[in-house]
Amino acid sequence: MTFSPQLEARFEELLRSCPPGHKRSALIPMLLYAQDEVGAVTQEVVEEITRRLGLKTMEADEVITYYSMLRRKPAGKYHIQICTNISCMLTGGLELWEHARKKLGIGNHEVTPDGLFSLEEVECIGACSWAPAILVNYDFHHKVTPEAFDRLIDTLRKLS
Amino acid sequence: MSGMLYNEPSPLEVKVLTRRFGLESPVRIDTYLATGGYQAFQKALKMKPEEIIEEVKASNLRGRGGAGFPTGMKWGFVPRHSPKPKYIVANGDEGEPGTCKDRLLMENDPHQLLEGMMIAAVAVGAQAGYIYIRGEFRKCLEAVEQAIGEARERGYLGKNILGSGFDFDMFTRTGAGSYECGEESALLESLEGKRGVPRIRPPFPAVVGAFGCPTVLNNVETFCAVPHIINDGGAAFALLGTPRNGGTRLFCLSGHINRPGVYELPMGFNLLRMIEEVGGGIRGGKKLKAVIPGGSSCPVLKAEECDIAMDFDTLAKAKSMLGSGGVIVMDEDTCMVKAAMRILSFYAHESCGWCVPCREGTTWLKKLLLRFHAGEGSRGDIDLIAEVARNMLGRTFCPLGDAAAMPAMAFVEKFRDEFEAHAEGEPCPFEPSPREVLAR
Numbered sequence: 014m015t016f017s018p019q020l021e022a023r024f025e026e027l028l029r030s031c032p033p034g035h036k037r038s039a040l041i042p043m044l045l046y047a048q049d050e051v052g053a054v055t056q057e058v059v060e061e062i063t064r065r066l067g068l069k070t071m072e073a074d075e076v077i078t079y080y081s082m083l084r085r086k087p088a089g090k091y092h093i094q095i096c097t098n099i100s101c102m103l104t105g106g107l108e109l110w111e112h113a114r115k116k117l118g119i120g121n122h123e124v125t126p127d128g129l130f131s132l133e134e135v136e137c138i139g140a141c142s143w144a145p146a147i148l149v150n151y152d153f154h155h156k157v158t159p160e161a162f163d164r165l166i167d168t169l170r171k172l173s
Numbered sequence: 174m175s176g177m178l179y180n181e182p183s184p185l186e187v188k189v190l191t192r193r194f195g196l197e198s199p200v201r202i203d204t205y206l207a208t209g210g211y212q213a214f215q216k217a218l219k220m221k222p223e224e225i226i227e228e229v230k231a232s233n234l235r236g237r238g239g240a241g242f243p244t245g246m247k248w249g250f251v252p253r254h255s256p257k258p259k260y261i262v263a264n265g266d267e268g269e270p271g272t273c274k275d276r277l278l279m280e281n282d283p284h285q286l287l288e289g290m291m292i293a294a295v296a297v298g299a300q301a302g303y304i305y306i307r308g309e310f311r312k313c314l315e316a317v318e319q320a321i322g323e324a325r326e327r328g329y330l331g332k333n334i335l336g337s338g339f340d341f342d343m344f345t346r347t348g349a350g351s352y353e354c355g356e357e358s359a360l361l362e363s364l365e366g367k368r369g370v371p372r373i374r375p376p377f378p379a380v381v382g383a384f385g386c387p388t389v390l391n392n393v394e395t396f397c398a399v400p401h402i403i404n405d406g407g408a409a410f411a412l413l414g415t416p417r418n419g420g421t422r423l424f425c426l427s428g429h430i431n432r433p434g435v436y437e438l439p440m441g442f443n444l445l446r447m448i449e450e451v452g453g454g455i456r457g458g459k460k461l462k463a464v465i466p467g468g469s470s471c472p473v474l475k476a477e478e479c480d481i482a483m484d485f486d487t488l489a490k491a492k493s494m495l496g497s498g499g500v501i502v503m504d505e506d507t508c509m510v511k512a513a514m515r516i517l518s519f520y521a522h523e524s525c526g527w528c529v530p531c532r533e534g535t536t537w538l539k540k541l542l543l544r545f546h547a548g549e550g551s552r553g554d555i556d557l558i559a560e561v562a563r564n565m566l567g568r569t570f571c572p573l574g575d576a577a578a579m580p581a582m583a584f585v586e587k588f589r590d591e592f593e594a595h596a597e598g599e600p601c602p603f604e605p606s607p608r609e610v611l612a613r
Binding site: 026027030032035037038039040041042044045046066075076079080081082083094097098099100102103104136137138139140141142143144148151152153155 | 179180258267268269270271272273275276301303307308309310311312344346347348349350351352363364365366367368369384425426427428429433434435465469499501503507511512515516519522523525
């Protein structure tokens, strides 16, 4: 399978950064960066990356089942992660989570039928002082009220 | 790329590590160089390695990731003469609930982190550095990678740096979603491309770390303090704090507070004063009930225990911890059973499963607390929570088991009355019953 030239350049830099005999050190970033481009860590991605690193596919499977961000099936175009951990819970994170499920009509780890949005209830994302916080793909949104969430969803819908 | 600030600074702050925050383009090397950047590194290149380590020891800098281990001593454990290469690793896997400071340091001043690591490299004779950043922090990763590129271009990284004969280069590694990888030995496993499960110690990473080689592994904030220690001297840094607790630290105020935010304050700053004067007091004129002083793994303090100096030793004496600086403030309307339930659900989710007492203990604590908050707990369950927690303490490879057990025990011990109020079918006194909600 082929990747974009940008991703290939990134892989090259990663491989250069591995000490001799430790190519496996590039595995987790390669899987995540490939997922960013392909949409999921598909069997094809696993086979390609493990071939390049001289690993068994099972060695990648071990890793994929461990790390919560790596997924076998694509998420929505906008993957929305809502934190409900303690600091967010104290400032309305649980209510925001319930609101988001109703607004999008989907549950945890589900994708809207149009493939635009997916939802995930997540543990602390490192935005506690600006809670409740959410991530849309890799973008943080702070102090998110249900109204702000609705506006955000409407904006993203219009963008697509 | 410009820096990102998410709250107004406080006039009570002592800005050392955050001094460049808010400048125009603080992430660029030109800004960094124009504001004294990389001078400490150049100074370090001319110092003897042991002089650098002595300076760090004199600064009383202690690990900002949570454990509070003296940094200079940690560096001193790296064998001087080793046939193996040596590595510097920065822990940017910020994941402790309540903590959001390393993200700011990387987004706003990535060169400061690089310089701290470069000084560590000179001190122990390392040849490469890795910055491990949690997967969600892609913006941090990009800022750090841009900084590394700039530093290479200007000759601060690479071969024969600034004509000194010293070779050192740096690289990033992204995580992919795992709290456990913030634990140093699990981080090293992840850095090597494996599942993030902890390693048994000894040997400690200083001797057998990344790729089986001697490694200095510190938190991002710890490295960021190093350039200031070398520039101004260890003694000056030590004087900013309290005895054995040198410097400032970034406190992350969150929860029921009027001005939540990240503030750089001297070590030993009084907690009540932090809440009242820096954070603007409790939201909505409510009363303070409790504070988790250093991130979710630190035992909760009751309001009457909060007149306390925020440093490692004082909090340890109060049977809590300074941890990673996440100050979680809870008002009088907070249900402590619910708070405990949420925190223990987190640990059950994040336990890597390697050690049975942690894997089973966190899961049972979560189940017990969920049942309890739903009004299905018995009085006997209150003691069972404490007993399950006690049986986890000290029985795991890494501190995640203790990190879950300690807060569970503190919640039960300090707020037993609230647990009793939930027992035997009683509804949560802090939440409206379903009937009341329907009546609205």
